[in-house]
Amino acid sequence: MGEPKIKLAEVKKHFGEKIVLDGVNLSVEPGESVAIIGGSGTGKSVTLKCILGLLTPDSGSVQVDGQEIVGAKPREIEKVRAKFGMLFQGGALFDSLPVWRNVTFGLTQGRMRHAAEMRKIAEENLERVGLKADILNLRPNELSGGMQKRVALARAIAPRPEIIFFDEPTTGLDPIRADVINDLITSLVEDLGVTALTITHDMASARKIAHRVAMLYNGRIVWHGPRDRLYDSGNPYVDQFVQGRADGPIR
Template sequence: MTAKISLAGVAKRFGSKVVLDGVDLDVAPGESMVIIGGSGTGKSVLIKCILGLIAPDAGSIRIDGQDVVGLHGSALATSRARFGMLFQGGALFDSLPVWRNVSFALSQGGGGHAAEMRAAAIDNLARVGLDAGVADLRPSELSGGMQKRVALARAIAARPEIIFFDEPTTGLDPIMADVINNLIVELVRDLKITALTITHDMGSVRKVAHRVAMLYAGKIVWSGPVADIDNSGNAYVDQFVHGRADGPIKMAMRRP
């Protein structure tokens, strides 16, 4: 089976700082892959490379077998249209009502009359557990958990093939975090979406992941089924998963 996302030798540096140093990773169609790793290890940079927001210095990024590195203009726009994104902070437009936030991608594509887009927005809000009563509210009138669900409804509105989740539970209480995790699981399953999530929340990892990969020192140092994460046999993964200060990651951080 051709991987939905295939990264081979992806490298990126900013000046003298090497962020990605030959990343290899395959994500199967319909799979929920979670990338873990400490702050500043390049997880967000990796997603930006896949989206075409940043050009890697080397390597290939293939979507359904097609290399998307170096695409420009309409070809890049077509590639990006296959992606949805749930941003860490939600990134909702405060000046727009909820329904226009949800239908924003549809409106950019010239997708129908306002009444049709509003109806589509309400349908997507229902998918994330919000009723039609919130459609005309502004994001500032919603709780943090409701804002996150609106952002999730927006991410799925155009029925993307791939969704990126950037720290989806950041800033949420444990109960609402579990609500978001459950929604991610349901949407990936029901809409047959391929998902790539970056998170520090191990509860989220255990709930939403089919497979997990750890990014450290610019490379994927381990990947495997989420069921194996507590017995990975990898010292970096073991230290990160169990939140221990002492271990190889700390030793690496001490180096000049």
């Protein structure tokens, strides 16, 4: 294989006396979809923030396309961030803006410009996620939870990023709507050829959208492997987590 799209090597991060990341090693190849699983407070979100340069690791290396993020100048980090799209856990749509402006927000930085062109772009991206043009002028609070998630997904792909982060993409959705979102993510990643990194508690989602799964526990990746081995990993931490057992090495 060539150079990884994302590479973390011995990344450590603590807040006061609390060690959150204690030597994380993880590589994501171009066009690969990887899911990070793990309990609440295990450092999944901190890992994403370190990759984006929003947090600076105490030590270790974070590279995107071979470019070192740790210690990089703000202008260099901004250029790297331009490669990323993000689907936030709660959608994070702007209630004061119509759907079309939400979808194109990353293209306009919130400024009102090229309205006709932006509406067309919004319509095209909404169509990709199975929504029609009749919602362009609606506000997010006029949409169902599943539709809001789709609009957020349309916003994430609108700038045609090279890498997309999915933060708990199925949270708050019933199993059927969650499966619809999983199908959309899978098809979009394949169609657009992007690299995807997902953090999730949803094992059905992890198995469906990821090529490979990694488990974060006690600040380290304790297991990684193909999604088909998630329920046959041979790792006691993974087995306890995916089966939701109270008894096991995770306390």
